[in-house]
Amino acid sequence: QRFRFCGDLDCPDWVLAEISVLAKISSVKLKLICAQVLRELLGEAIDVRSLAAIKLNPLLSAESGDVKATIAVLDFILSSAAKHNVDGESLSSELQQLGLPKEHATGLCRSYEEKQSSLQDSLRACSLRLSQLDSVSWRVDYTLSSSELQEVSEPLVHLMFNVRDRDRGTTEAVPMAVSAGKFRVLLAELKQAQALMKTLL
Amino acid sequence: KLNTGVDTVQHGVEGLMYLLTESSKLMISEIDFQDSIHVLGFSDELNKLLLQLYLDNRKEIRSILSELAPKLPSYHSLEWRLDVQLASRSLRQQIKPAVTIKLHLNQNEDQTAQVLQTDPSTLLHLIQQLEQALGEMKTNHCRRIARNMK
Numbered sequence: 001q002r003f004r005f006c007g008d009l010d011c012p013d014w015v016l017a018e019i020s021v022l023a024k025i026s027s028v029k030l031k032l033i034c035a036q037v038l039r040e041l042l043g044e045a046i047d048v049r050s051l052a053a054i055k056l057n058p059l060l061s062a063e064s065g066d067v068k069a070t071i072a073v074l075d076f077i078l079s080s081a082a083k084h085n086v087d088g089e090s091l092s093s094e095l096q097q098l099g100l101p102k103e104h105a106t107g108l109c110r111s112y113e114e115k116q117s118s119l120q121d122s123l124r125a126c127s128l129r130l131s132q133l134d135s136v137s138w139r140v141d142y143t144l145s146s147s148e149l150q151e152v153s154e155p156l157v158h159l160m161f162n163v164r165d166r167d168r169g170t171t172e173a174v175p176m177a178v179s180a181g182k183f184r185v186l187l188a189e190l191k192q193a194q195a196l197m198k199t200l201l
Numbered sequence: 202k203l204n205t206g207v208d209t210v211q212h213g214v215e216g217l218m219y220l221l222t223e224s225s226k227l228m229i230s231e232i233d234f235q236d237s238i239h240v241l242g243f244s245d246e247l248n249k250l251l252l253q254l255y256l257d258n259r260k261e262i263r264s265i266l267s268e269l270a271p272k273l274p275s276y277h278s279l280e281w282r283l284d285v286q287l288a289s290r291s292l293r294q295q296i297k298p299a300v301t302i303k304l305h306l307n308q309n310e311d312q313t314a315q316v317l318q319t320d321p322s323t324l325l326h327l328i329q330q331l332e333q334a335l336g337e338m339k340t341n342h343c344r345r346i347a348r349n350m351k
Contacts, residue, residue: 127282128281128282128301128303129282130301130316189290193288196287196288196293200287
C-alpha cells in the first residue's frame, strides 16, 4: 500500500516496526519527544535537559524503549511529510492506518501542522545549491597613466564577489577589474536577467 | 626477562610477524606450513607451537590484510535538484529541464563531492542501466558464482 507521506511509495519496514513501538508509549511522552525533534529539524538546539527529563521522569519512562529509535522515526515521519507537502489530517489518517492510535496521531499531527511551513522553509534552504553569493563590493578608479601610455584617463571598476562554499562553510573572494565599456554590457545583461526573474515571481 | 639483547628480540618479533603474515596471506595448508618451518631446524615442540599460532590467528590476520587493499571511493550520499532553464543570455523563451546531482563520496576518511548535471532523458537511461546492473545479480550465472563463493 502506498502512502503520501512516504512519497507515494511503500512505508519502509523499519518505520512500520517503530510505529508499533510508538503506539506503546504514552501520548504525552510522544508529544514531548516530538517537540524536541521539531526543534532539531528547524535547526534549533535540542533541549538536552528536557530530553533527559523525559527519560528520567518515572511517570513517563515506565515503558522500556530506545528513545533514539523513537527520535529517528519521528524525524523521518515529520521531515518526509513536510517534503511531500502532506497536510496534518492526511498524515494523521495514514499514521492511524499504520497502527498508531488516534490520540497519538492527533497530537503528533497537531504539532506537525503548527510547524509545517517553517519545516518546509528550512528544507528549502538546505536544498542542493552549488554556490551562493554572499556580497558584492565595488570601487571605481580613474587610471591617470601607465607604463605603456602616458595619458590613459579612463575609469575602471573593481568588483569583489564574495562567494560562499556551502560544503566547507568558507567564503572565497573573487576580484575582478572591468573596463567602463564591458561594465556597461555586464550591467545591461544583468538587468535583462532581472526583468525576466521579475516576470516569474 | 628474556635475558637477550634488544636487537635479538626485535629480530625475533619481526621474523615471527613475517612468517605469520606471509603464511596467512598465501593461506598455506598445515602440511606446507610444517614443511616450511622444518627447514629452520627448531624442536618439534616449537614447530607445533608455531603451527598452532598460525592456525589460531590466520583468520584475523587475513581480515586485517584485506583492509590494506587500495580502495576506490565509495558512495556516501546523493543530493539532487530539478531545474528548468527559461532563458539565457543568448536565447530567451526556452524550456530546458535539467537535473543537478551532487554525489558525496568517501575515500579513506576523505569526503569529496562530484557535481553532475544531466537532462531527463539521460537520467532515465542512467536509471535503466543501473536497474539492468541490479538485474544481473539475479541471473543464473551470477547466482551460481555467488553460491560457489560461499
